[in-house]
């Protein structure tokens with residue numbers, strides 16, 4: 026497939042850009058933070074009206090079925106203004122698991138409300154500080170009435186605002202193995218579940234979940250017991266690539282703001298952007314961003330096409346993007362000088378969000394390792 | 403079936419029938435590449451047949467118009483041809499500065515007569531060209547070149563010397579930048595001349611590289627008579643041609659960043675040499691470096707693809723050649739660094755000019771970020787022309 030956007034995708038990008046610049050400028054993030062709020066329900070409603078909550082959901086379940094290249098464009102634009110929403114968790118990662126593992130009844134019951142933005146879902150996966158899905162240890166013990174879930178989950182994005190959770194649990198085999206994992210639907214009000222939220226550096230809340238013998242009906246298991254890995258891997262690839270798309274927007278915006286500053290700011294009687302030491306670093310970063318754009322687009326296409334090399338491309342894209350984002354925001358702060366260090370100036374927000382997004386669905390090291398393994402070394 | 407599918411099938415069948423088996427092996431040394439020209443000695447009968455068959459269809463220059471001997475293929479067809487060749491590891495039938503550099507400039511700037519005269523022999527690999535740009539005092543600052551061409555009525559008289567002229571001693575003709583106006587600002591007194599290297603007054607002295615090979619020369623011109631009809635474009639307007647040609651040279655050199663068709667990935671090479679444990683390369687530090695490299699290598703290959711696709715869709719940025727040159731050559735240097743590390747002490751042996759060793763390829767790769775405009779110059783171009791940073 027050609028590595029270009031078709032007309033429909035270009036239109037989506039343009040409409041996404043104008044919507045997000047209008048309804049979620051960086052100043053909104055600042056306001057929310059200053060008020061101690063994580064997210065804006067109005068913005069969420071607007072996103073749902075735009076159809077973004079249903080981009081990847083099949084038409085028969087109320088979605089647009091527009092595909093992941095389109096989703097990537099939306100996330101890139103969200104990255105540019107650091108727009109905060111549960112879009113990734115709910116409409117792309119959790120919905121992918123439901124669409125892939127759910128039976129007809131579950132899909133019909135759950136997907137339309139995701140597509141409309143009515144229910145918000147979060148994925149409860151990580152149990153340690155390092156992303157490692159196979160390490161899942163939280164147990165789901167089967168009995169006559171279904172399952173009892175016991176254990177802890179950490180760093181659950183959107184866990185503080187979600188109505189529903191998808192919990193990855195072990196029904197079999199040892200932690201560290203890909204087999205033996207199952208996924209369950211759990212209500213946020215379930216008995217025995219406690220949720221504690223705290224803010225991260227990017228002002229988004231992450232939740233710590235404690236499961237104390239939480240009762241789950243067998244009907245709330247998605248897919249066969251112990252066989253969730255394949256679907257989970259796909260959903261996590263989707264999460265990784267869309268977070269890479271968000272990082273592309275974050276990095277591109279930070280870079281463009283920096284270029285503007287280099288042209289404007291004068292020292293020694295000349296614009297600082299006339300210094301070759303800075304020009305070369307900016308040019309190098311431009312090249313890295315060009316590579317990132319190709320990497321992310323290809324990985325998105327691979328998800329749409331369900332290509333056999335999807336996972337390797339996803340890891341390539343997230344790894345390349347995480348590394349470049351780090352460079353982009355570091356250079357951005359450095360090249361702004363003292364003002365870049367002030368809270369009053371926005372560039373620091375890009376650094377903070379980039380750090381968090383780089384961890385989501387696996388950081389550089391996780392994906393570089395996976396890329397190597399999938400490449401036979 | 404779509405036209406593209408039909409073309410693919412026909413191409414596959416034709417290649418299957420016409421590409422000799424020995425031309426379907428990854429290029430290992432310089433010998434494996436055919437440069438053509440008046441003095442070319444074919445390394446094998448297969449090499450000759452392969453060139454002839456491909457040249458006959460114009461597939462040595464797939465996208466050039468049929469009327470000049472080219473293949474007349476669309477971008478899409480050319481891409482299919484390339485993919486089909488890669489899938490059987492078919493070698494390029496002809497390496498050629500004529501195809502990669504001069505031809506595009508001739509199409510844009512030469513007269514009809516000049517095109518008819520010079521392009522078909524390039525396609526057929528009959529005339530080998532070299533590039534007379536750099537001089538001892540004009541490297542990165544190319545426009546300060548001093549080789550002169552004086553108007554003698556019906557001809558120009560060329561005097562001066564060029565340096566680092568790749569394959570000057572093996573080439574038939576040269577495309578050469580000369581100064582034709584010494585009073586004008588430096589960019590405005592340069593002209594673009596073509597002449598036969600067999601002309602009286604041309605001499606070449608090979609220069610040995612750190613890699614042990616002598617692919618490039620000092621080239622001296624003493625009262626070389628060049629017919630006036632060999633001037634391309636207008637007098638004193640040669641700089642525009644020079645720059646246009648350089649963008650093609652950069653794209654060609656940037657291609658070094660791509661992994662060679664049919665060759666094993668750097669990671670798999672390492673796995674074979676060093677071994678793995680638990681599916682991971684046994685040397686963890688090296689493994690991390692290789693993964694970082696291969697991620698960039700893949701993202702770079704995708705960028706090359708995207709640049710072509712965007713150009714086809716009319717969305718191109720146009721300034722991509724500097725990005726590709728810079729990134730591709732730095733990647734190729736890194737690839738060679740990693741191969742040296744993978745080989746360890748086993749990568750140190752020295753070979754010969756014909757059978758260059760890994761160490762020699764590694765040394766040669768250092769020139770990639772110098773030739774065709776150094777990495778620093780590419781960064782300057784990106785900063786000024788693409789990013790619009792102030793001078």
Ligand SMILES: Cc1cc2nc3c(=O)[nH]c(=O)nc-3n(C[C@H](O)[C@H](O)[C@H](O)COP(=O)(O)OP(=O)(O)OC[C@H]3O[C@@H](n4cnc5c(N)ncnc54)[C@H](O)[C@@H]3O)c2cc1C
Nearest residue numbers: 533534535536541542566567568769772773774775776778
């Ligand atoms: C293998 C090889 C093959 C070649 N083949 C040919 C050929 O066929 N025909 C031909 O005409 N030429 C050829 N060249 C020459 C090549 O184009 C020049 O070497 C190149 O343009 C650099 O010029 P220079 O060697 O004079 O280096 P210099 O220009 O002297 O550069 C020295 C150093 O200074 C840096 N520098 C220079 N100017 C700037 C600046 N403005 N900002 C920052 N840094 C700067 C350079 O990047 C470099 O690191 C070849 C070179 C090599 C290595």
